[in-house]
Amino acid sequence: MTRPSPLRSHALPLLALLVVAAIDVVAGREQVVLGLAVVSPMLAAVVLGRRATTVYGLAALVTGALLGIYDRQYTEEAVPAQIARLVLIGVGAAAAVAACTVRQRRERQASELAAAQATDRARVHVAEAMQRSLLAELPPLPRLETAVRYLPATRDAQVGGDWYDAFRTPDGGTMVVIGDVAGHDAPAAATMAQARGMLRGLAQEVLGSPASVLGALDRALVHLHADTLVTVVAAKVTDRPGGGGPLLRWCNAGHPAPVLVRADGSVELLARRPDRLLGVGPSAARTDHEITLATGDTVLLYTDGLVEAPGLTLDAGTAALLEALSGAQGRSLEQVCDELLAGLGARHDDDVALLALRVR
Secondary structure, eight states: OOOOOHHHHHHHHHHHHHHHHHHHHHHTOSEEEEEEESSOHHHHHHHHGGGGTTOOOEEEEETTEEEEEEETTSOTTHHHHHHHHHHHHHHHHHHHHHHHHHHHHHHHHHHHHHHHHHHHHHHHHHHHHHHHHHSOOOOOBTTEEEEEEEEOOSSOOSOOOEEEEEEEOTTSOEEEEEEEESOSSHHHHHHHHHHHHHHHHHHHHSOSOHHHHHHHHHHHHHHTTOOOOEEEEEEEEEOOTTSSSOEEEEEEESOOOOEEEOTTSOEEEOOOOOBOOBTSOTTOOOOOEEEEOOTTOEEEEEOGGGTOBTTBOHHHHHHHHHHHTTTGGGSOHHHHHHHHHHTTOSOOSSOEEEEEEEEO
């Protein structure tokens, strides 16, 4: 049952009060309306006491408000006192009703807000736990120090498609991967896990360059009807024949370019013309690029959440990343990754995955 508002509870009885009083005046009846109170009839009878024994009726009992009509034969001194008592009861009851209504509304709003906040926190923890369970722990790699980070978006507490990976290949090389499947939902996470697993398997059989591996992965995704877009950088570190520093060879399928921080402190964006995203067409040509590394050189692979933000262009975000990496050669990889994530602030609208490697 819907409870009447305090305004209605007073307006209707007051109108009845004025009507009855007007009728009494016109008719010349020996009656007078004594008062109005938002109380029960029993409580009104208690307030009026024994002097109310000649009450002959209720003019109205509307929404919990009692209107009493009494004979004029009562003494003049009794009437003002009874009116005052009933008016005080009415005002107090109305205030109590209003205060209770406001308090209940505030308590309900606070309870709903607390429940919503608790739900959001739970979704964030569950999403992050699920995402991390899909990401592998990197194994120890010869001649390479590594550090990885994953940071879920604060806007959408859902699993996403960002991933990183690193593993040995049968030819003695080390492959490192950073990738991003379009979407922020369970299907994106499932496709990410599928692409990551297939890439690992293909890299064990399709010996050769990262371009060959990504070409095989692209064809596999199409044949399996994955029906999604994937950006990825696959890089392979091998010893150069005849000695010298290790060789970094990579293929970029529509992904943000890696960054190289030399041991002397210079920072270079390894920007080359990227190939098509995976999932566009399995016949797309894939190209390898290569560069020689030296001891102390650092390579950073990352997803676009690190350099893209509302109101920030990709070029501006990339320039900010290069500036933040200035002097990175003097800091540990763990410090470098932590500082990059700290620079994002409290809110970021996309997932971020990082993989940093350094030549020992």
